[in-house]
Amino acid sequence: MATIAAAAFEALMDGVTCWDVPRGPIPSELLLIGEAAFPVMVNDKGQVLIAASSYGRGRLVVVSHEGYLSHAGLAPFLLNAVSWLCPCPGAPVGVHPSLAPLVNILQDAGLEAQVKPEPGEPLGVYCINAYNDTLTATLIQFVKHGGGLLIGGQAWYWASQHGPDKVLSRFPGNKVTSVAGVYFTDTYGDRDRFKVSKKVPKIPLHVRRIPWEHPPAEICTSATILSGRRKGKGSAASLATACIISSQRRSTGSGSFRA
Known part of the structure; x- marks a missing residue:
């Protein structure tokens, strides 16, 4: 599994x-x-700011701010991302109107990208911000059936308006990316230093609490076990993320992708 992720990272x-x-x-x-x-x-604080994953027959690249998707300085990575997400040569590349500047970046590199209100047939790549709450089911099915999704946004402002305990379960972007095991959080990402890794970055182990209104059942089970080993009171939801971060950061790099 790790070798598959390594090959994807290299691409x-x-x-x-x-x-x-x-x-x-x-x-x-x-x-x-x-x-x-x-x-x-990953920044020098160990925070993940760009991630990739798969779901069904498709792939996702998740970026921690939509502004990164319209920045020409990131063109080399954005072109690689679209290429990796593309299910087959010549597949269409659609861009949501909210990310219109990305079309110019892709077209300047010779890609035939077009502004489209939603993904369609034939399956290709679709780029969108993480704030759309009307295309959730469409985007999930698009990826599940083999499409590639490039999505970017930040959740800290949404959390300030709706509450941090609702971010992981209700933030629009998380309703899509969660199917592939990636979540936007309300934690600010540090912007001081970034290092280009030659292989999948290792993430330092940090155990901390992040409020989670409705954690998945399997996470609640782990959190309840942890809670039973601690003195004092604590809900399964409040302990859930501590379990998640601890376990996932020990197994970074595993995953499965189509050939």
């Missing part, structure tokens, strides 16, 4: 020599819990 990072990220956007840290999910860009 995503081909020719990328630096992370030329825009200085203005404040990203959100990404949480990875799925076996297929792996980090692509």
